[in-house]
Amino acid sequence: MYKLLLSWRYLRTRWIALASVISVTLGVATMIIVNAVMDGFTAEMYNRLHGILSDVVVESHSMSGIPDPAWHQAEIRKVLGDDVVGMTAAVRVPAMLNFRVRGEWVTQQVMVIGIDETSYAEVSDFSKFLLHPSNRDQLSFLLRENGYDAPLPTSGWQHRRLRVGFERAYREQLHKAEQSRQSRFQRDSDGAVRAASTEYDVVGDEAVEGAVASDREGPDSEGRLGNESWDDAANDRQGNIDVADGDERRDDDPAREAPAEGGLPARLPLGKRAAPLAENSVLDPFQRGSTAEDERDASQVFDEMSEQHTGLVLGIAITSLRHRDPDNSVQSYFLARPGDDVQITFPTSGQPPKAVTAKFTIVDLYQSKMSEYDSMFAFMPIEKIQEMRGMIDPTTGIPSVTSIQLRLRDGVSLAEARDKLRAHFPADRFAYRIDTWRDLQGPLLAAVQMETTILNILLFLIIAVAGFGILATFFMIVVEKTRDIGVLKALGAPSSGVMSIFLNYGLSLGVVGSGMGLVLGLLFVTFINQIAAVVEKILGQEIFDPTVYYFQQIPTIINPSMLFWVVSGAILIAVGASVLPSLRAARLHPVEALRYE
Amino acid sequence: MSSQLHQHATTRRRDPDATGKFLGSAPTLLGAQGLFKSYRKGNHVVPVLKGVDFDVRSGEFVAIVGQSGSGKSTLLHLLGTLDAPDQGEVRFEGNRIDHLRSTSRELLRNRDFGMIFQFYHLLPELSTLENVLAPLMISQRVWQYVWAWRRNREQATRLLKLVGLGHRLTHRPRELSGGEMQRAAIARALISSPKVLLADEPTGNLDQETGQEILEILRTLNRQEGLTIVMVTHDNAIAAQADRIVRLVEGRVVQL
Numbered sequence: 001m002y003k004l005l006l007s008w009r010y011l012r013t014r015w016i017a018l019a020s021v022i023s024v025t026l027g028v029a030t031m032i033i034v035n036a037v038m039d040g041f042t043a044e045m046y047n048r049l050h051g052i053l054s055d056v057v058v059e060s061h062s063m064s065g066i067p068d069p070a071w072h073q074a075e076i077r078k079v080l081g082d083d084v085v086g087m088t089a090a091v092r093v094p095a096m097l098n099f100r101v102r103g104e105w106v107t108q109q110v111m112v113i114g115i116d117e118t119s120y121a122e123v124s125d126f127s128k129f130l131l132h133p134s135n136r137d138q139l140s141f142l143l144r145e146n147g148y149d150a151p152l153p154t155s156g157w158q159h160r161r162l163r164v165g166f167e168r169a170y171r172e173q174l175h176k177a178e179q180s181r182q183s184r185f186q187r188d189s190d191g192a193v194r195a196a197s198t199e200y201d202v203v204g205d206e207a208v209e210g211a212v213a214s215d216r217e218g219p220d221s222e223g224r225l226g227n228e229s230w231d232d233a234a235n236d237r238q239g240n241i242d243v244a245d246g247d248e249r250r251d252d253d254p255a256r257e258a259p260a261e262g263g264l265p266a267r268l269p270l271g272k273r274a275a276p277l278a279e280n281s282v283l284d285p286f287q288r289g290s291t292a293e294d295e296r297d298a299s300q301v302f303d304e305m306s307e308q309h310t311g312l313v314l315g316i317a318i319t320s321l322r323h324r325d326p327d328n329s330v331q332s333y334f335l336a337r338p339g340d341d342v343q344i345t346f347p348t349s350g351q352p353p354k355a356v357t358a359k360f361t362i363v364d365l366y367q368s369k370m371s372e373y374d375s376m377f378a379f380m381p382i383e384k385i386q387e388m389r390g391m392i393d394p395t396t397g398i399p400s401v402t403s404i405q406l407r408l409r410d411g412v413s414l415a416e417a418r419d420k421l422r423a424h425f426p427a428d429r430f431a432y433r434i435d436t437w438r439d440l441q442g443p444l445l446a447a448v449q450m451e452t453t454i455l456n457i458l459l460f461l462i463i464a465v466a467g468f469g470i471l472a473t474f475f476m477i478v479v480e481k482t483r484d485i486g487v488l489k490a491l492g493a494p495s496s497g498v499m500s501i502f503l504n505y506g507l508s509l510g511v512v513g514s515g516m517g518l519v520l521g522l523l524f525v526t527f528i529n530q531i532a533a534v535v536e537k538i539l540g541q542e543i544f545d546p547t548v549y550y551f552q553q554i555p556t557i558i559n560p561s562m563l564f565w566v567v568s569g570a571i572l573i574a575v576g577a578s579v580l581p582s583l584r585a586a587r588l589h590p591v592e593a594l595r596y597e
Numbered sequence: 598m599s600s601q602l603h604q605h606a607t608t609r610r611r612d613p614d615a616t617g618k619f620l621g622s623a624p625t626l627l628g629a630q631g632l633f634k635s636y637r638k639g640n641h642v643v644p645v646l647k648g649v650d651f652d653v654r655s656g657e658f659v660a661i662v663g664q665s666g667s668g669k670s671t672l673l674h675l676l677g678t679l680d681a682p683d684q685g686e687v688r689f690e691g692n693r694i695d696h697l698r699s700t701s702r703e704l705l706r707n708r709d710f711g712m713i714f715q716f717y718h719l720l721p722e723l724s725t726l727e728n729v730l731a732p733l734m735i736s737q738r739v740w741q742y743v744w745a746w747r748r749n750r751e752q753a754t755r756l757l758k759l760v761g762l763g764h765r766l767t768h769r770p771r772e773l774s775g776g777e778m779q780r781a782a783i784a785r786a787l788i789s790s791p792k793v794l795l796a797d798e799p800t801g802n803l804d805q806e807t808g809q810e811i812l813e814i815l816r817t818l819n820r821q822e823g824l825t826i827v828m829v830t831h832d833n834a835i836a837a838q839a840d841r842i843v844r845l846v847e848g849r850v851v852q853l
Binding site for chain 2: 001002004005006009010013483484486487488489490491492493494495497589590591594
């Protein structure tokens with residue numbers, strides 16, 4: 001009884017000891033915070049890393065790929081049985097992506113993945129990250145009318161029609177200007193030459209739309225004004241074109257009345273649009289012939305206004321820039337968006353590989369929030385890439401693929417499945433690499449794991465240092481209490497009882513310290529984003545930069561077992577630190593203790 | 598005064614009529630035979646007790662006097678089993694107790710010996726009442742203590758009233774005067790109904806008047822409750838009020 005009473009009284013009256021426990025409190029709180037944030041980051045990263053990857057990938061070393069994928073798929077099913085939930089074949093090829101930004105050609109390196117849009121959804125969460133709601137339900141490589149999520153501005157058919165319309169008007173303008181320039185040139189007037197030069201200055205390639213948007217009175221400073229209004233209209237997230245200046249051409253456009261939402265209507269207006277567009281297409285072959293931009297299907301007239309090339313889904317970081325505006329909010333600027341056409345060049349599967357190029361229409365973007373993926377992958381229909389790369393066996397007509405991707409049932413060990421497949425497709429007979437998604441991201445995951453471990457070790461050392469503080473304080477308290485210890489012994493208290501007073505004391509200090517740390521840590525984790533905001537305001541410096549991490553908030557996960565280990569570890573250290581002083585107290589000779597001054 | 602004291606032989610008893618006690622036939626309660634004890638100070642061995650024989654009969658009030666360093670406190674510690682002699686025996690109720698295992702000695706100290714000290718030695722974190730209850734807290738398990746809480750409390754309150762501290766139950770020791778602290782210490786020593794009260798300079802730190810009050814309490818206890826008291830003091834006037842005086846000079850009992 002006296003043990004409890006005394007250790008309780010010591011706890012209440014010895015503020016110095018409580019002060020020594022603050023280090024335990026801080027250590028525990030820090031450990032909880034760091035672990036929660038690291039767990040949050042790790043979980044977020046796992047989600048993202050896994051996001052567009054399938055569970056297990058069988059990939060061919062060669063660029064010509066795996067022949068007869070159907071046989072392989074059957075074999076894999078035989079090996080893994082019911083564990084396979086989804087399986088798809090894909091073609092992965094490094095490629096060059098070219099697209100025009102204000103007349104300049106931008107080239108980016110991408111990894112093109114040819115996928116089958118239905119079966120790919122079974123193996124990967126890729127479709128979750130698409131920006132069009134209908135595409136998230138079922139990916140389609142056909143361009144949608146509009147209705148893409150933020151941060152995309154007006155996109156899809158609406159954007160395409162606007163853009164093409166402006167381009168055509170601009171070309172017409174250019175054509176007219178050319179004609180007048182030639183006629184003025186014939187007149188050999190000085191003023192005309194001057195007019196022509198200003199015209200080129202303003203028009204340039206940059207101001208394609210700007211020149212068109214102007215009132216056709218003359219390509220001068222008004223052209224820039226028009227340019228701005230076009231940009232405003234295009235960047236308007238609602239896609240409300242009527243707000244923009246009234247262009248006759250767009251007023252004529254019947255597709256404007258067509259529903260802007262949803263995937264299906266995108267194709268429906270085709271016939272409806274045919275009549276008014278016919279007169280435009282008269283103009284087209286002329287220009288195409290002159291610019292020679294499109295070498296595809298020369299025999300057939302391709303109407304950009306109502307037709308699309310093969311669909312392509314790009315990572316959001318390939319075509320967009322992220323920056324901060326002066327108000328400190330993150331803005332995205334899109335170099336290309338759904339509805340725009342791009343050019344992709346990739347190697348054929350034969351030897352030596354030749355470069356083949358084709359035009360594609362961006363039909364959607366995906367944002368997996370993994371910058372590595374978002375800036376890397378371009379998805380297109382597998383048939384198209386197989387055809388272009390010559391992957392179809394001319395004798396059998398069976399196309400080959402470069403990888404087979406699997407999704408396994410939840411709870412199945414991926415490593416085990418991988419090992420089974422490796423055993424079935426031994427490396428000496430099959431030129432395949434068989435990996436789980438963790439293997440593919442191994443170094444990164446290992447790095448994060450190591451970081452967490454090292455942080456934990458360091459923080460635990462902090463608590464251990466706090467333990468030495470407790471040790472020193474306890475020795476002090478034992479010395480201070482020497483006479484009391486003598487009295488207790490004189491009153492018949494056994495040494496073990498005296499010892500347990502101080503052990504209890506250490507225990508309750510540990511409990512108090514780590515309890516406060518627990519509360520502090522949990523509060524901090526709960527309000528971490530608000531705290532970050534306040535600190536940012538005070539320091540005027542960004543702590544957590546969404547442009548870097550692609551998170552809007554700091555992710556945290558509180559793992560109960562982590563809390564348990566941290567708290568019990570801290571308590572153990574506090575008790576451990578009080579063992580030596582307690583032993584000393586227990587060994588005090590009662591007579592010497594009583595005499596102690 | 599000293600000449601008067603010299604007349605008191607170690608074995609001499611007061612007039613039975615004066616104390617109302619006949620101790621000649623009472624059995625020896627606590628005794629020491631041939632006690633030797635020395636302390637080590639650095640390389641020097643300092644002998645403190647050099648063969649002390651000493652007996653206390655049941656119901657006796659004995660004063661041990663001597664100068665500082667004469668070994669009187671050491672003798673008291675040996676009697677109270679707080680320390681073990683180098684040589685010789687300590688007997689309690691006829692049984693040797695100096696070589697007992699520590700658990701037995703703790704039990705003995707807790708139950709059969711009450712101790713009071715010159716500096717009171719109350720625990721500063723506990724209230725007066727809790728200080729008095731401390732020996733019970735030590736001897737009883739938590740559940741026993743909680744079970745017997747009411748009875749323990751009544752007993753402690755009664756003892757505090759007996760020593761005149763009934764109004765100071767919840768005060769902390771530092772809020773009490775020296776005399777009050779010593780009274781509380783006496784109550785604490787009595788709580789487990791000991792057979793012997795060992796008092797180490799109980800008045801040494803008090804002014805004469807307060808010291809006299811404390812001594813009165815001890816005398817009353819001795820007379821009314823029949824409590825055996827062994828008191829160490831350097832003050833001959835205080836010692837004179839005991840039944841018997843034992844004088845220690847340089848570690849030996851001096852026969853007077």
